[in-house]
Amino acid sequence: MSVPMSNRNKGNSTAPLLEFQAVTKVYGMGLAEMKALRGVDLSVNEGEFVAVMGPSGSGKSTCMNILGCLDIPTDGNYLFKGVETGTLSRDQRALLRRQYLGFIFQGYNLLGRTSAVENVELPLLYRRTPAHRRRELAMEALRTVGLDGLEKHSPAELSGGQQQRVAIARAIVTKPSLLLADEPTGNLDTERSLEIMDLLASFNRDLGITIVMVTHERDMAAYAGRIIKFKDGLVASDDNSGRNA
Amino acid sequence: MYLQTLLIALSEIRRNAMRSFLTILGIIIGVSAVIIMSTIGQGATAKVTADIAKLGSNMLSIRTGQRGPGRSSEVARPLELSDVEAIERDIENLEAVAPMSSTGLTVVYGNVNWATSIIGTTDKYLDVRDWEIDSGRAFTQSEMRTGKMVCIMGGTVRKELFGGQDPVNEKIRLGRQSCKVVGVLKSKGLSSFGSDQDDIVMIPLQAFQRRISGNRDIGRIYLSVNEGASTDTAREEISRLLRERRKIRPKDADDFSVFDMKEVSDTMAGTTEVLTTLLSAVAAVSLLVGGIGIMNIMLVSVTERTREIGVRLAIGAREYEVLMQFLVEAVVLSTLGGIIGILFGVSSSFGLTKLLKIPFVLDPFMIAIAFIFSTAIGVIFGFFPARKAARLNPIDALRHE
Numbered sequence A: 001m002s003v004p005m006s007n008r009n010k011g012n013s014t015a016p017l018l019e020f021q022a023v024t025k026v027y028g029m030g031l032a033e034m035k036a037l038r039g040v041d042l043s044v045n046e047g048e049f050v051a052v053m054g055p056s057g058s059g060k061s062t063c064m065n066i067l068g069c070l071d072i073p074t075d076g077n078y079l080f081k082g083v084e085t086g087t088l089s090r091d092q093r094a095l096l097r098r099q100y101l102g103f104i105f106q107g108y109n110l111l112g113r114t115s116a117v118e119n120v121e122l123p124l125l126y127r128r129t130p131a132h133r134r135r136e137l138a139m140e141a142l143r144t145v146g147l148d149g150l151e152k153h154s155p156a157e158l159s160g161g162q163q164q165r166v167a168i169a170r171a172i173v174t175k176p177s178l179l180l181a182d183e184p185t186g187n188l189d190t191e192r193s194l195e196i197m198d199l200l201a202s203f204n205r206d207l208g209i210t211i212v213m214v215t216h217e218r219d220m221a222a223y224a225g226r227i228i229k230f231k232d233g234l235v236a237s238d239d240n241s242g243r244n245a
Numbered sequence B: 001m002y003l004q005t006l007l008i009a010l011s012e013i014r015r016n017a018m019r020s021f022l023t024i025l026g027i028i029i030g031v032s033a034v035i036i037m038s039t040i041g042q043g044a045t046a047k048v049t050a051d052i053a054k055l056g057s058n059m060l061s062i063r064t065g066q067r068g069p070g071r072s073s074e075v076a077r078p079l080e081l082s083d084v085e086a087i088e089r090d091i092e093n094l095e096a097v098a099p100m101s102s103t104g105l106t107v108v109y110g111n112v113n114w115a116t117s118i119i120g121t122t123d124k125y126l127d128v129r130d131w132e133i134d135s136g137r138a139f140t141q142s143e144m145r146t147g148k149m150v151c152i153m154g155g156t157v158r159k160e161l162f163g164g165q166d167p168v169n170e171k172i173r174l175g176r177q178s179c180k181v182v183g184v185l186k187s188k189g190l191s192s193f194g195s196d197q198d199d200i201v202m203i204p205l206q207a208f209q210r211r212i213s214g215n216r217d218i219g220r221i222y223l224s225v226n227e228g229a230s231t232d233t234a235r236e237e238i239s240r241l242l243r244e245r246r247k248i249r250p251k252d253a254d255d256f257s258v259f260d261m262k263e264v265s266d267t268m269a270g271t272t273e274v275l276t277t278l279l280s281a282v283a284a285v286s287l288l289v290g291g292i293g294i295m296n297i298m299l300v301s302v303t304e305r306t307r308e309i310g311v312r313l314a315i316g317a318r319e320y321e322v323l324m325q326f327l328v329e330a331v332v333l334s335t336l337g338g339i340i341g342i343l344f345g346v347s348s349s350f351g352l353t354k355l356l357k358i359p360f361v362l363d364p365f366m367i368a369i370a371f372i373f374s375t376a377i378g379v380i381f382g383f384f385p386a387r388k389a390a391r392l393n394p395i396d397a398l399r400h401e
């Protein structure tokens, strides 16, 4: 049960971690056709912390979903570690997500009627981590996002911000190579948001996790080394002059 | 690996306690309804079949008069002992012939009274009607010839008059006549029509005619036909013989009737067949209702399940793993429901058959059908919506409304 690209990747370590080649995404058909992405070229190297900004409806979430292998481009290529994801089977893409990715959704997507700690354990379950180790790692992740003491609460018993943090804990519990975050601080107050950003920055700095994060706020984007701005399904600007540059 | 899937499925069952409960309930209803209905139907059939065997399917009975409209007005000539003798002499293939007359009378022992029916007959009656002596003996030839006042009593009369005491050789009174008890009959219980067959006292026919009825009439003649011989042929021959003896002109109708017990038993068998069919129909409906219940629960929860499957796919579950989880969940729930349904169905039909005093006959085939059908519904409706969801792009499953 190995991920297909891990071997091929060896001779390809100079390739960017992520690469979009003229990626388009079209929703619907005929009159209802909606071009969410219109040929995006983009590449992100390992270890980068990228902020994605842009007006509502500009295609940020669409781009993130494709990066996360949750969706496939209508046209163009998406290369992950130099491997063309379009050639992978559904199962291979699932293994890729399992092995390398952590995803923080715009709308948390937690399992209802399931305790916080069980939600966080979920990705470990599919990685076949032994039960006791699973609980340990999940509790640690919850502590990291400041939710210790609330591990037994189900999503319905948590505030929006707390749910957001459970979602973050779930995304980082596997220590993924790539963390995709769609407005991870969208429901948090400024103080909490800054705490979370410090956290993400430390993951990027200390663990070398590559982060692509959508945000509407300049303050948050400022944590990133690079800011990509979307407009009407295209990259409008790509500013590499951030603090990591 | 399999353990892992099983554990996930079990935790899912616990998490969705209500949904799981309703699924199990639907299956329990379906399975137990079928088992209960079929057990009762089969029990009733077995009971009737046993009763028919007791009745004797090779038995004919003759009485005077005709049942039916416009026939009861004229009083038909009674049967006589000479008819019995003629039948014994002229009809072939007869096992036994027993004349019989009866009347209701109060029997007395000490200061206990009991109203019962007194039957005047011969010892052949025991053979024809399949009676056995429990204690004491049957009538002797001389008792029958001389019309001695001796009697054989049924279990009910014995219990009412003597309690636990042995009645053999005791004297009782039938109306005004004193009578010695020589035997007790083995109990037969209730007849299929609900009457107590043990509530009788038998005395020799001669004694009955002389001391009780005061005439030489015979109420009924019972005959049993030899094994393998046709009751229809015997019946025709008896009719011809009696018409001749009673001088009935060819254009006139019989003024007596010959019953074939087979007809009675056929009618009864027909009735239980209708009953069984009816119960089966009810069972089929319950199975359907249970199935639709399960279907509803599963379909209503499709949206929630689809989102959930989206989450699992998004964090790295493969289609196959998600499917296994849902399949195991559906199988566990359905089997559990099926097993509880069988236990519940079997135990309640056991209680019901005891209550209805019918034999407890389990039909493994029906149990299998009910179990397979219900669990199949559970598995199909638990599994197929999940399969559909697991084949979506993760993002489409997550966005499902």
Ligand SMILES: Nc1ncnc2c1ncn2[C@@H]1O[C@H](COP(=O)(O)OP(=O)(O)OP(=O)(O)O)[C@@H](O)[C@H]1O
Pocket: A027, A028, A034, A035, A036, A054, A055, A056, A057, A058, A059, A060, A061, A062, A063, A106, B399
């Ligand atoms: N499943 C879908 N079906 C049809 N159209 C879609 C779908 N998803 C997104 N779109 C459309 O694609 C465009 C881009 O959507 P997307 O969600 O990527 O925007 P966004 O930049 O994330 O906006 P926001 O900042 O509001 O989250 C929008 O116009 C949207 O209406």
Ligand SMILES: [Mg+2]
Pocket: A060, A061, A062, A106, A182
């Ligand atoms: Mg968005």
